[in-house]
Amino acid sequence: MKKSVNDFKMNVLSRSVNESFCRAVVGAFAALCDPTVEELSDLKTAVSEAVTNCIVHGYRDRPGRIYIDAALLEGNVLRVKIRDKGCGIEDVSRAMEPLFSTAGNERSGLGFTVMESFCDSVRVRSAPGKGTVVTLTKTITGKCDE
Numbered sequence: 588m589k590k591s592v593n594d595f596k597m598n599v600l601s602r603s604v605n606e607s608f609c610r611a612v613v614g615a616f617a618a619l620c621d622p623t624v625e626e627l628s629d630l631k632t633a634v635s636e637a638v639t640n641c642i643v644h645g646y647r648d649r650p651g652r653i654y655i656d657a658a659l660l661e662g663n664v665l666r667v668k669i670r671d672k673g674c675g676i677e678d679v680s681r682a683m684e685p686l687f688s689t690a691g692n693e694r695s696g697l698g699f700t701v702m703e704s705f706c707d708s709v710r711v712r713s714a715p716g717k718g719t720v721v722t723l724t725k726t727i728t729g730k731c732d733e
């Protein structure tokens with residue numbers, strides 16, 4: 588297991604305004620290790636997708652809490668865990684297929700595809716009725732000023 592060089596945890600209500608709040612907070616944390624503009628924007632976009640999924644799918648637009656646990660690990664690896672205690676996902680591998688969505692025509696079913704293309708790895712653990720944890724990892728080429 589890689590050691591944490593820096594980390595933070597927070598939780599917010601599952602309100603849609605908090606999508607941009609989470610994106611900005613994780614972005615500010617990631618900015619501490621001097622990412623490129625592209626690395627930073629990719630990570631922020633992936634976080635937005637995961638947080639939006641907690642709001643619209645996990646809690647189905649009802650109030651709940653979203654838990655974020657972010658760490659800078661040895662080797663300039665950023666790891667961001669985004670967790671909800673919502674409805675969970677029945678079939679994770681199907682949910683992660685491009686264009687798969689349970690929201691019909693309202694959504695494009697590309698959230699996980701975006702996360703996978705913008706991060707080095709995306710791990711999803713979910714239990715129906717209990718919730719979902721999405722773990723994003725991304726190596727940053729910059730150097731942390733520790």
Ligand SMILES: Nc1ncnc2c1ncn2[C@@H]1O[C@H](COP(=O)(O)OP(=O)(O)OP(=O)(O)O)[C@@H](O)[C@H]1O
Nearest residue numbers: 640641644645682688689694695696697698699719
């Ligand atoms: N946190 C979550 N809780 C419950 N279900 C989820 C969660 N995240 C994703 N899902 C399920 O996985 C499916 C695929 O998610 P994905 O983000 O790829 O697409 P989408 O959210 O449907 O559409 P888009 O992200 O393009 O707006 C969702 O339709 C939903 O059924």
Ligand SMILES: [Mg+2]
Nearest residue numbers: 636640698699
């Ligand atoms: Mg989505």
